[in-house]
Amino acid sequence: MQFGIFTVGDVTPDPTDGRTPSEHERIKAMVTLALKAEEVGLDVFATGEHHNPPFVPSSPTTMLGYIAARTERLVLSTSTTLITTNDPVKIAEDYAMLQHLADGRVDLMTGRGNTGPVYPWFGQDIRQGLPLAIENYGLLHKLWRTDVVDWEGRFRTPLQGFTSTPRPLDGVPPFVWHGSIRSPEIAEQAAYYGDGFFHNNIFWPMEHTRKMVGLYRQRYAHHGHGTPEQAIVGLGGQVFMRKNSQDAVREFRPYFDNAPVYGHGPSLEEFTEQTPLTVGSPQEVIERTLTFRESVGDYQRQLFLMDHAGLPLKTVLEQLDMLGEEVVPVLREEFARLRPAGVPEAAPAHPATIRKESVRGSS
Template identity: 80%
Template structure:
């Protein structure tokens, strides 16, 4: 069902006949995530409402995202939504996969070097050392991703940036196949096994009847 909306607000231009799709499933509002790559104000906003905070964990060192997530967890508890450990956290990450790690580096380097974001700056090796960017085999991606819990605590959502740096569609689809077949199933199992007691499951629609952290 589609509904057309018209209205005015304080923070954007008026909506005239705007159609919002899809509508909330079964009339249940979706879980809300507030995403940020650099703004502590977004962490504060997410904490105030008791919503999820998604730290877009790319481009910057882990210390930066530890600060943002730390602010969110502390303020989440301050506003009475639960303990800091019960706050709902999501992380980003960027990977380039090949079943052979040397081939992954060889294939990705030209895209990296000519990227509008990465190119003409720190080297690929420097960026993979200093930021969450991971270029390598499925096992290397699994191992690196599992270290995120050590830096940020237990968290509920892991998303991956797969089509950056100008990768062609065919390559992106190949990347998704490897991710889905060899990486995600292992991460789901490991996230579930390692989650501390009292940490909430990932938010899902009530009708799904399933729980668990997901990658």
């Protein structure tokens, strides 16, 4: 089981003092959190991709390449790579380059994002969002697996005798997750290719998540990739912790109440009851996260959102200490104990990372 954090890179005022970090501060803070994630023993750091204020991560591979140079074990990923508005050729090149620089410690999550205006900014039509996602990923998949590509589709100019460079490290493309909250077509796409399916369930009830993951598992087996239980599943999560649960609720409430994405809506208590958001003690986070397995079965990756809504960097670093020291070790043990034989423990790793770990372990 892999555990990690993902960031959406929002630049949000701290509601307790009104201070807004600069873009420079926020970018540097995201790097600090990635380094902290490795320090406390997490497995994955993932960044979103946005091209509009109040978000800053417009160039995920730039950030992840910088983090790769400063880490040794951390898997570097995205919590969205915009498959609809990025050219698949550029995605193929950028992530293959990152794969080489990071010695294989790279995967990515394709998605359509949640910002409608991004489509015309990049010359696309939001009404074609799903066809774009399907066609563009089909081309990306081919570019990484075929040295010389001839291709023609609806949404970009044809390719004739084209080779994307660099080629994937050791001929093994980065592992791909297909991220979606609400589109069964994307669950089907993930299943068709035998890729991973990531449901970022931070805003939705677990019943909805259960249905989406269940569909993906059924279709994964239908397409001949293995049993439903062997399908590669990832979940999002959202937590805020203090030693005492009452202190956690009191401290997090002003951030929740004013957050751009869900502030001024349902109360904190209503939201935690209806969604996987957990605000409380480390033990409460452990207990709540273990219940996810009851809804979706044994899964391979759990990412937590922790650095949003204006929370100060110091506070988020404290959260990562608790996550790495008190929560994840227990979750690792419990998920491993409950996992049946034959069910993958994690997403497929690049052979280069496996070789490196073997050398490190024998030294």
